[in-house]
Amino acid sequence: MHTLHINDTISGPGYDIVVAEGCDKLPEFISALDLSESKALIVTDSNVEKLYLREVQTVLKGSFKKLCSFSIPAGEKNKNLDKVRDILRILIVEKFERRDIIIALGGGVIGDMAGFASAVYLRGIRFIQLPTTLLSDTDSSVGGKTGVDLDSYKNMVGAFHQPSLVYINASFLKSLPKREFASGMAEIIKHGLIKDDSYYEWLINHFNQINDQEPEVLTEMIQRSVAIKAAVVEEDPTEKGVRAILNFGHTIGHAIEKYMEFKLLHGECVALGIIAASFISYERGYLNTEEFYEIRDMLLPFNLPLSLDEGVDTKEILKITKLDKKMDSGRIRFILLKKIGEAVIDTTVTDEELLRGINKLKDN
Numbered sequence: 001m002h003t004l005h006i007n008d009t010i011s012g013p014g015y016d017i018v019v020a021e022g023c024d025k026l027p028e029f030i031s032a033l034d035l036s037e038s039k040a041l042i043v044t045d046s047n048v049e050k051l052y053l054r055e056v057q058t059v060l061k062g063s064f065k066k067l068c069s070f071s072i073p074a075g076e077k078n079k080n081l082d083k084v085r086d087i088l089r090i091l092i093v094e095k096f097e098r099r100d101i102i103i104a105l106g107g108g109v110i111g112d113m114a115g116f117a118s119a120v121y122l123r124g125i126r127f128i129q130l131p132t133t134l135l136s137d138t139d140s141s142v143g144g145k146t147g148v149d150l151d152s153y154k155n156m157v158g159a160f161h162q163p164s165l166v167y168i169n170a171s172f173l174k175s176l177p178k179r180e181f182a183s184g185m186a187e188i189i190k191h192g193l194i195k196d197d198s199y200y201e202w203l204i205n206h207f208n209q210i211n212d213q214e215p216e217v218l219t220e221m222i223q224r225s226v227a228i229k230a231a232v233v234e235e236d237p238t239e240k241g242v243r244a245i246l247n248f249g250h251t252i253g254h255a256i257e258k259y260m261e262f263k264l265l266h267g268e269c270v271a272l273g274i275i276a277a278s279f280i281s282y283e284r285g286y287l288n289t290e291e292f293y294e295i296r297d298m299l300l301p302f303n304l305p306l307s308l309d310e311g312v313d314t315k316e317i318l319k320i321t322k323l324d325k326k327m328d329s330g331r332i333r334f335i336l337l338k339k340i341g342e343a344v345i346d347t348t349v350t351d352e353e354l355l356r357g358i359n360k361l362k363d364n
Ligand SMILES: NC(=O)c1ccc[n+]([C@@H]2O[C@H](COP(=O)([O-])OP(=O)(O)OC[C@H]3O[C@@H](n4cnc5c(N)ncnc54)[C@H](O)[C@@H]3O)[C@@H](O)[C@H]2O)c1
Pocket: 045, 046, 047, 048, 051, 074, 075, 076, 079, 106, 107, 108, 109, 110, 112, 132, 133, 134, 135, 136, 139, 140, 141, 142, 143, 144, 145, 146, 154, 155, 172, 173, 174, 175, 176, 177, 180, 183, 266
């Protein structure tokens, strides 16, 4: 087991991020939060409910005054305000008060949505992240960004609300479909590229063990990714500056996600966005040819897509990219790689550069 404490300079004492193999240490960390007289609501989704709800309920028996649960149909299309309203109604019916807590048991969809419900209920109650996907283990559960989509606008409504505890049980990943595992790998590769070249090399050298989910390699990878994410959000909790580097691959990635009407997974689109952003970095002279192709080619063994179909309208993707919300007075705050392991925020990327980056995805 490995614990990392993340400081929260804005709203509280910070929180522990625990990486463990199993749920047995969870009650110990929960008891440190003084919750024995509190009620808890586990929010999960229809897939995770079948796999892990009973196990978690059993482990947490005795940790709270009352333990309720609520399951939402799985899938991004349910990350919306209607489902938040359903969660809030339960909190009202069960008479949840300020001292009570929500536990998000699931992937990023559940973490974002349950986190948002906890941010707005009674102007904010506490919540715990129990992530169950690789993406939520290493990315979405850390950093306190919560929210939902509005129509096809991703994460348009939300709040910064830090969890009180993130407990990562790596053994939840055993049941994760291969495609979902790959989707999480895109964010992990992103962590290496933006912040740590030795981690990036380590990932390339361990792709077999990672794909085989060898426990020791998997936990080392989760720890290293979480440490990178934690360091960035600790420095800039509300994305006034440096936190934006975590959006590497996301500006074009989100546009592809929307263009494909969410038929590709988030991480698959991020992988394509990473290639496009790396190509722009290469054209700027920051990366050399070998570095660009190494980045592109390392995505393949992790089962991520490298290209877009011939029929895709890249100009339309450019248009959607420009509608992305991460704009700075009308200019896109684009993330480039200055070199492998170092990202920069750039507001000078032109439409032509963006289009060449997106078009590169067709001749891969
Ligand atoms: N808050 C943040 O900082 C942040 C960062 C990155 C992504 N996100 C958000 O996260 C979401 C994507 O998260 P995700 O990829 O975890 O998707 P997800 O929550 O939809 O989970 C993916 C699928 O896997 C299933 N599943 C979950 N755990 C499982 C397990 N252990 N075994 C078998 N099946 C399991 C789910 O039911 C779902 O069908 C997006 O909405 C994205 O916007 C948020």
